[in-house]
Amino acid sequence: xxxxxxxxxxxxxxxxxxxxxxxxxxxxxxxxxxxxxxxxxxxxxxxxxxxxxxxxxxxxxxxxxxxxxxxxxxxxxxxxxxxxxxxxxxxxxxxxxxxxxxxxxxxxxxxxxxxxxxx
Amino acid sequence: xxxxxxxxxxxxxxxxxxxxxxxxxxxxxxxxxxxxxxxxxxxxxxxxxxxxxxxxxxxxxxxxxxxxxxxxxxxxxxxxxxxxxxxxxxxxxxxxxxxxxxxxxxxxxx
Numbered sequence: 167x168x169x170x171x172x173x174x175x176x177x178x179x180x181x182x183x184x185x186x187x188x189x190x191x192x193x194x195x196x197x198x199x200x201x202x203x204x205x206x207x208x209x210x211x212x213x214x215x216x217x218x219x220x221x222x223x224x225x226x227x228x229x230x231x232x233x234x235x236x237x238x239x240x241x242x243x244x245x246x247x248x249x250x251x252x253x254x255x256x257x258x259x260x261x262x263x264x265x266x267x268x269x270x271x272x273x274x275x276x277x278x279x280x281x282x283x284x285x
Numbered sequence: 286x287x288x289x290x291x292x293x294x295x296x297x298x299x300x301x302x303x304x305x306x307x308x309x310x311x312x313x314x315x316x317x318x319x320x321x322x323x324x325x326x327x328x329x330x331x332x333x334x335x336x337x338x339x340x341x342x343x344x345x346x347x348x349x350x351x352x353x354x355x356x357x358x359x360x361x362x363x364x365x366x367x368x369x370x371x372x373x374x375x376x377x378x379x380x381x382x383x384x385x386x387x388x389x390x391x392x393x394x395x
Contacts, residue, residue, distance in 0.1 A: 172327075200382075209373065209387045210328075259327050271333045273318065273377050279327040 169193055170262050172277025180285055181252060187245045187280045189260030196262035199243035200274060201235060204257040216243055240264065250284045257281050287312045287378050291386035299394050301363050306389045308357040308374035315352045316377035319359055321370045322388070328373065332359075364393045 171190045179185055189199060198217050202210040214230075216222040216237035224230045232254075234246040243262075247254055258281075261274035288311040298304050308317070316335055320328040332341045334350035334357060341348050345368065347360045357374055371390045375383040 207390075209385045212382070215382065271335065272330060273316070273383060276328045281325070 170196075170260065170275045170277045172260050172280055174280060175278060176281045176283075178283045178285065179250065182249055185247045185250055185282060187247075187258055187260070187282075189243045189245070189262065189277050191241045191262045191264065191275070194262075195240040195264045196243070197240065197264040198262070199237055200261045200263070201233070201243075201245050202259045202261070204259060204279075206257075210259060213245075247282065250282070252284045255282055255284045287314075287376060287384045289374060289376050289384050289386040291374055291389050293389060294387055295390050295392075297392045297394060298361075298364050300365055303363065304361050306359040306361070306372060306374075306391075308359070308386055310355050310357075310376045310384075312378070313352070313355075314376045314378060315350075317350050317357045318375045318377070318383070319348050319357070320373045320375065322373060323370050331372075361391070364391075366393045366395060369393045 169192050171192055173188045177185050200215050201213045203213050204210050212225050213228045214222045214224045214235050216235050218237050218240050222235035232248055237243040257279050259279045260277040263274045290309045292307050319332040321331050322328050332348040337352040339350045345362045350357045369392050371388045373385050373388045375385045377383055
């Protein structure tokens, strides 16, 4: 079964609204969570890495004020897309890594993704 | 900066045929992973390769790793339609951070 739960799976909203995506590790403590963005027919691009209790590290070119990441507990990280615009429409995928995770040869466990469509 | 190159990026093949997807990477690493992605879905882990010479097989897919050549291959034997998907390799560099290839979109035709 899934070890990382991502919610919601699909969001459609108007331009200018903020959208929050949740990523939960279900049966292990996720000390590190990763957020990726994937545009159609492209690969996954890492947006940021977050460690529990500390500020996220953003990849070059990713606006930290636009994509707010919170990793306040060992089982939950959230990504908030603030004042979303149509160009933010994409598939967002979270992943988690941490202590005593199941199938521990996996570097990361991936959520099911969130498809964000901004009208 | 680590670069991961996959080829081909697009592969159309007939059922029953064999083919190999290649994954080259630019810096030293002995941890490489293969994933499958179906349209609209997230990643599904296929293989974990953790040492030079590692070979893993699952059904019609076989993956191998040559760390000296910085090369991994994903071999498809007697392809079937259900294998149609996009396949990604990813290299683990540090702190469990992954760098992905661009993906190979595989289409298996009847």
